[in-house]
Amino acid sequence: xxxxxxxxxxxxxxxxxxxxxxxxxxxxxxxxxxxxxxxxxxxxxxxxxxxxxxxxxxxxxxxxxxxxxxxxxxxxxxxxxxxxxxxxxxxxxxxxxxxxxxxxxxxxxxxxxxxxxxxxxxxxxxxxxxxxxxxxxxxxxxxxxxxxxxxxxxxxxxxxxxxxxxxxxxxxxxxxxxxxxxxxxxxxxxxxxxxxxxxxx
Numbered sequence: 001x002x003x004x005x006x007x008x009x010x011x012x013x014x015x016x017x018x019x020x021x022x023x024x025x026x027x028x029x030x031x032x033x034x035x036x037x038x039x040x041x042x043x044x045x046x047x048x049x050x051x052x053x054x055x056x057x058x059x060x061x062x063x064x065x066x067x068x069x070x071x072x073x074x075x076x077x078x079x080x081x082x083x084x085x086x087x088x089x090x091x092x093x094x095x096x097x098x099x100x101x102x103x104x105x106x107x108x109x110x111x112x113x114x115x116x117x118x119x120x121x122x123x124x125x126x127x128x129x130x131x132x133x134x135x136x137x138x139x140x141x142x143x144x145x146x147x148x149x150x151x152x153x154x155x156x157x158x159x160x161x162x163x164x165x166x167x168x169x170x171x172x173x174x175x176x177x178x179x180x181x182x183x184x185x186x187x188x189x190x191x192x193x194x195x196x197x198x199x200x201x
Contacts, residue, residue, distance in 0.1 A: 012044055013044060035079070038057045038058070038061035039057070039058065046082075051089045061082075062080065072110065072113075073110045074110040077118075078117055080100075081103035084125075085124050085197050093131075119145050122142075
């Protein structure tokens with residue numbers, strides 16, 4: 001959904017900018033909390049179609065998180081994933097692939113804490129592979145995501161796997177995979193072809 005002409009966008013952007021100003025003044029420019037604001041501002045820009053601005057914000061968030069001594073792999077992986085998604089949308093596919101691989105490597109190490117972010121990154125990575133004509137690689141990534149899907153309660157799936165479900169429905173998988181797809185199709189209201197950006201929680 002685009003918010004370029006929506007007053008909610010202007011209000012949200014203003015609030016994030018004010019938060020950045022306050023956090024920079026109180027916490028300094030290298031605080032992890034500042035990275036959260038940059039990340040969410042980047043997500044706002046992304047969802048509103050301002051991809052160049054989103055890239056800038058996600059690069060800022062990533063730089064801060066890389067310099068933080070106590071940052072966890074989930075947050076760092078989130079920044080790599082969001083930067084990859086933005087680069088993907090801008091058509092910088094090679095850079096996007098590198099960031100996706102780094103994100104998935106980091107997020108795989110924190111699966112016990114955040115399966116959702118890992119699954120979104122895998123879904124977006126598979127979508128890019130499919131766009132590049134690398135269908136087999138995309139299927140391999142999606143099958144891995146299937147394993148994660150089976151372990152999550154179905155009521156938490158809808159927002160995380162819309163791209164995955166859309167892609168999965170176009171391929172021939174095993175009977176087990178087909179059954180899973182049928183279940184997922186009952187859960188989702190709609191699917192999207194646009195890779196998803198991840199907000200910090």
